[in-house]
Amino acid sequence: xxxxxSSKKAKLEPKYELLYWPGLPGRGEYIRLAxxxxxxxxxDTSNESKEGxxxxxxxxxxxxxxxxxxxxxxxxxxxxxxxxSFVVSQTPNILLYLGDNENLAPKDDTKYLVHQYTLTALDxxxxxxxxxxxxGVGLYYEDQKPEALRYAKEFRGxxxxxxxxxxxxxxxxxxxxxxxxxxLVGDKISYADTTVWQLVDGVTFAFPKKVExxxxxxxxxxxFAWYEALKGEEWLKDYLASKRRLPYGDGIxxxxxxxxxxx
Amino acid sequence: xxxxxSSKKAKLEPKYELLYWPGLPGRGEYIRLAxxxxxxxxxDTSNESKEGxxxxxxxxxxxxxxxxxxxxxxxxxxxxxxxxSFVVSQTPNILLYLGDNENLAPKDDTKYLVHQYTLTALDxxxxxxxxxxxxGVGLYYEDQKPEALRYAKEFRGxxxxxxxxxxxxxxxxxxxxxxxxxxLVGDKISYADTTVWQLVDGVTFAFPKKVExxxxxxxxxxxFAWYEALKGEEWLKDYLASKRRLPYGDGIxxxxxxxxxxx
Numbered sequence: 001x002x003x004x005x006s007s008k009k010a011k012l013e014p015k016y017e018l019l020y021w022p023g024l025p026g027r028g029e030y031i032r033l034a035x036x037x038x039x040x041x042x043x044d045t046s047n048e049s050k051e052g053x054x055x056x057x058x059x060x061x062x063x064x065x066x067x068x069x070x071x072x073x074x075x076x077x078x079x080x081x082x083x084x085s086f087v088v089s090q091t092p093n094i095l096l097y098l099g100d101n102e103n104l105a106p107k108d109d110t111k112y113l114v115h116q117y118t119l120t121a122l123d124x125x126x127x128x129x130x131x132x133x134x135x136g137v138g139l140y141y142e143d144q145k146p147e148a149l150r151y152a153k154e155f156r157g158x159x160x161x162x163x164x165x166x167x168x169x170x171x172x173x174x175x176x177x178x179x180x181x182x183x184l185v186g187d188k189i190s191y192a193d194t195t196v197w198q199l200v201d202g203v204t205f206a207f208p209k210k211v212e213x214x215x216x217x218x219x220x221x222x223x224f225a226w227y228e229a230l231k232g233e234e235w236l237k238d239y240l241a242s243k244r245r246l247p248y249g250d251g252i253x254x255x256x257x258x259x260x261x262x263x
Numbered sequence: 264x265x266x267x268x269s270s271k272k273a274k275l276e277p278k279y280e281l282l283y284w285p286g287l288p289g290r291g292e293y294i295r296l297a298x299x300x301x302x303x304x305x306x307d308t309s310n311e312s313k314e315g316x317x318x319x320x321x322x323x324x325x326x327x328x329x330x331x332x333x334x335x336x337x338x339x340x341x342x343x344x345x346x347x348s349f350v351v352s353q354t355p356n357i358l359l360y361l362g363d364n365e366n367l368a369p370k371d372d373t374k375y376l377v378h379q380y381t382l383t384a385l386d387x388x389x390x391x392x393x394x395x396x397x398x399g400v401g402l403y404y405e406d407q408k409p410e411a412l413r414y415a416k417e418f419r420g421x422x423x424x425x426x427x428x429x430x431x432x433x434x435x436x437x438x439x440x441x442x443x444x445x446x447l448v449g450d451k452i453s454y455a456d457t458t459v460w461q462l463v464d465g466v467t468f469a470f471p472k473k474v475e476x477x478x479x480x481x482x483x484x485x486x487f488a489w490y491e492a493l494k495g496e497e498w499l500k501d502y503l504a505s506k507r508r509l510p511y512g513d514g515i516x517x518x519x520x521x522x523x524x525x526x
Contacts, residue, residue, distance in 0.1 A: 074383055074426070075383075093379045116334070120338075136418075138421065154400075
């Protein structure tokens with residue numbers, strides 16, 4: 001339960017650099033969790049130094065597109081492999097890259113199941129963001145509250161149960177082939193586990209009453225048992241207790257009391 | 264310019280089955296274009312027979328998750344490899360699978376650029392859908408028109424230019440390494456080309472006035488030249504002239520006059 005294994009490791013030999021907005025988990029969290037699960041030392045640049053955000057802004061606004069190994073990037077999160085300088089962006093794509101290179105995905109065709117579940121989790125994550133930003137990403141929540149209340153009603157009413165039910169079924173399906181497995185695909189942890197875990201954690205943070213209600217009405221026992229089991233793994237316990245795990249804030253998963261209950 | 268090469272080929276030996284809602288391009292179109300570019304015979308089940316949609320519904324509502332090779336699927340599009348019966352879903356994931364198996368992506372690390380550009384194009388495609396469905400996917404456009412007008416304003420005002428500008432830069436970047444290339448990554452067609460092409464085509468269909476304005480104000484000459492060049496390739500000309508290319512309708516890209524201009 002040390003607070004700084006990542007930065008300690010990073011000082012030794014960071015293998016990757018994560019570039020993301022500082023101070024919030026956001027989409028960067030899906031990448032952090034994959035890196036933590038893989039046990040790879042990395043540098044969380046924007047959070048480890050005040051100047052770090054300059055690297056992010058610099059990379060995004062770079063106009064030079066000639067004779068460089070770095071293809072244009074539109075949005076963070078961005079991952080840079082420090083040895084090769086290869087830059088990769090788009091959350092599911094970074095996860096795909098880490099899956100291939102850090103043993104977080106199988107080598108056979110079930111790797112496409114890992115990607116499929118991951119993309120599905122990210123879809124609900126995006127919808128959870130749209131709940132408080134239904135009209136436009138450039139506006140504040142306070143400026144789109146009536147629309148947010150409408151969106152939240154459908155999100156609570158059907159979307160959470162639909163996706164949580166899907167993942168519950170995914171676990172049952174994997175158990176039918178790997179009865180002893182604690183993971184979503186096969187019997188090894190993959191980036192689908194870390195991503196769906198973060199989704200369940202984030203949705204539970206944002207809509208605690210709704211999730212509590214679903215536990216009673218729908219059950220989803222396999223999903224929540226899997227969630228708790230993963231939370232109990234040493235690497236995740238260590239990470240969650242560290243300062244590298246940022247508290248939820250003004251990111252994807254936000255808790256607004258009025259969006260969690262019927263008005 | 265025959266109308267039915269796909270079904271003719273399909274009768275000979277379809278390699279894949281595409282399962283998607285019938286009668287509209289939608290997200291299935293990204294898959295169709297990749298299959299057409301690869302020149303692989305496929306069966307567009309829901310569009311080729313009236314009973315086809317039964318296969319789709321059956322697969323989605325399947326409760327049995329034991330002892331099967333088919334992992335649970337949540338949403339179409341779904342691709343089934345007919346030889347192995349392997350089922351894969353989630354648009355970018357199907358494209359990844361086809362990239363690996365049908366030579367629509369490089370084998371080296373630039374394959375992650377193909378995925379990155381594809382995911383970015385699909386992001387704007389999703390936003391284009393949110394323009395007419397900002398509050399909830401389960402509601403009609405007519406029931407969320409005021410919200411749609413607000414969303415459309417931001418979408419027109421900044422999002423199209425941001426993404427089109429990005430892809431224009433992507434083309435410039437690739438040209439700096441492959442001056443003769445007509446494609447987005449390296450000097451071979453990939454599923455990034457087919458996906459970004461469909462995005463530009465769809466956004467232009469939905470927001471013709473805005474796109475015309477952007478051509479004047481922003482230029483994006485490389486992007487539009489690339490778009491036209493791809494449209495001129497034999498396989499795409501054939502496909503667009505065939506009945507397999509469905510007209511835009513009530514899908515992702517919709518043209519509503521009031522969403523294309525300032526109110």
